[in-house]
Amino acid sequence: MKKLLFLTMGIAFFTGMKAQELSVGLDFYNRYVFRGVDFGNSPSLQPSITFTSGNFTLGAWGAYSTGNGAVGAFGEADLYASYAFDFGLSLGATSYYYPGTSWFELDEGVSSHAIELNLGYEVSSFSFAANYIVNDSRDGAGAEGGDTYFELGYGAGAFDLFVGAGDGWHSSTGNFEVVNVGIGTSKDIQITDSFAIPMNGAVILNPNSEQLHLVVGVSF
Template identity: 40%
Template sequence: MEARLFSIMAFPVLMIAFHPATLSAQDKASEPFTTGADFCSSYIWRGSQLGTGPHIQPSIVYNKSSFTCGAWGSFDFRGYQETDLYLSFSLPSGFSAGITDYYLPGLRYFDYSKGSGSHAFELNFGFSADKLNFSANYILNEAGGVGSSGNDLYFEAGYSFERFSIFAGAGNGWHTYDPETGSSNFNLCNTGIEVSGMIRVTESFEIPVRGQLILNPDKERLFLVISFTL
């Protein structure tokens, strides 16, 4: 019931926040709304590949003071679809907390059952200090349609250097699930290095570009991904 309530409430919040009439009332100098899209060679989420081939990943974000809410999606050219809603709050001393609703549009939106549910609700906690960041995540519910087991955990730590950053993440549940054995033990599943830069298109226009080399020790998979943002 709590999962259904969050999802139903999220819609009016986002619709009001992103309605054009609301935009016109804002001072452009302090505009809290942003929208954009990432284009990536493949979609690797916490060490696992989702979908096939290149993805388009649009987003709409409302940010005001310490509050952020938004919608984010990922779509490939072979039918994979994902649309997520989220809320987050920035807390003192570098901490943050929020909740994410993971949804796959190919499934019935109001299906909250364990066997075929289309939503996985995740609590998100973070900490950032200078070059170090840490996140802890916990899935609240079992949803067979999206593959969450309930009580799924994922932790990740990252450190930024001058020209690159490194990260390592570990989890269980849908992060390490093996369909052949049925096991989903807690294990290291997402390690890698990330390099960011800019591609100059004109003298006044640059495109942010990011490259990642990702190793999943649990599934023994290595990925090389490049993405850019518009």
């Protein structure tokens, strides 16, 4: 299934080579919360490298906890590719990988990656996302295959509202559950007249796990 992502990345790389840009970034969050689930039990460093060419984007993104030992240690290294249409639709694929297992196949036909197809749509202040895991990676990344996640968002000026629901690896039961309800906001920390550090935060409730998370981070 990794071939699916690499094919998408290859098409993106060799098509529409105008307005190319290569960028690198680093986010620092007090927690890593993904779709309502808390990972790592410690602050998280999240590096990224992104190549854009026209409407195509290729990227690598990671999350590495600052804690040590079995309780705090967590690592993630993802690859993704996407194409954004001018009318608000975006299509893509993401490969989720967690260091500690082989980046290649664990055994014949057993993948260490969870490959997810991504669809997003934005119109006015509303957004919608749909995601689908295409492969069984229970012995590697932990997804059974067929896992789905859907999210609705609304931008209300100073803050954003969102609600997400999913099954498979998103919920404690494996059944379709509401797992990610929250409100987020952002601001710039002005350092000089020409330099500011973006900061964002969110209050996130996971009704499925009955946990509340407060996440704040800065970007460089």
